[in-house]
């Protein structure tokens with residue numbers, strides 16, 4: 001299908017882009033890589049009257065570490081994330097996810113900011129950002145504000161951005177010693193969206209117990225899910241025996257709320273969640289033990 005007609009602007013500054021969003025009202029939409037929005041336009045599931053292309057705005061494409069954060073500019077392409085040595089070595093859950101999003105064509109254009117802003121529960125980055133305790137920086141007419149990942153994903157295809165705001169940066173707490181993460185997803189075929197996915201981030205104490213943990217789930221609810229009960233249960237424990245890991249996985253699966261669809265029944269998906277969480281937890285702990 002041919003998309004409905006729309007007006008288009010390609011501003012060269014953030015303030016110009018925000019002014020356009022503000023003046024054009026709810027009918028205006030940001031476009032970044034277009035990998036989610038263009039298919040929606042072509043299917044006529046979205047019909048914005050005005051597209052604000054943010055690709056020419058400087059300062060939105062970077063991967064850098066500060067004292068406190070890993071900072072990823074919202075316009076950073078998934079392929080750039082995948083190729084980043086800093087991310088591969090320091091933030092392996094992000095690296096894992098960046099390599100399993102769509103195919104190389106999608107990853108060359110699709111941005112990290114677009115992946116989370118779209119609010120698609122089937123997208124892979126939201127669960128990773130929940131597990132890592134990320135923050136999102138939104139710029140709007142009143143300036144900048146920070147939204148925690150756990151407050152960002154409100155409903156299916158609905159995130160905590162106002163129509164006149166642009167996500168500019170994602171901030172992930174800086175890596176610490178003895179921390180590691182992992183993202184795993186089951187897909188029916190290569191480059192498919194997830195049947196289910198699980199992100200786990202851990203920090204181990206010197207004694208080996210799990211000091212910090214984050215668990216995020218993909219494609220098993222209306223939004224990406226933070227598995228709080230599983231996190232609370234494992235915090236402070238040394239859960240390296242099989243029964244303990246099974247309990248962690250069971251709690252996470254209980255917190256999922258999958259629906260039956262072409263990718264499988266809800267029961268099947270819960271079993272997949274349990275399997276992926278136990279595997280991802282094991283890998284995250286292994287990476288944490290190897291991290292300096």
Ligand SMILES: Cc1cc2nc3c(=O)[nH]c(=O)nc-3n(C[C@H](O)[C@H](O)[C@H](O)COP(=O)(O)OP(=O)(O)OC[C@H]3O[C@@H](n4cnc5c(N)ncnc54)[C@H](O)[C@@H]3O)c2cc1C
Pocket residue numbers: 029030031032033034035036037038039054074075078100101102103106109110111112113114115117118122123124125161165166167168191192193194
């Ligand atoms: C064939 C195919 C396979 C795919 N497979 C996967 C997959 O396996 N896993 C996965 O996670 N995704 C997958 N996707 C979806 C897509 O890759 C991601 O959603 C993509 O990262 C979106 O980023 P984008 O820059 O293309 O966003 P766009 O399509 O440009 O925008 C998406 C939405 O986010 C908003 N938006 C974008 N950037 C900003 C910003 N900075 N501030 C405010 N709002 C913004 C737009 O207004 C729009 O509503 C696939 C897509 C295709 C076409």
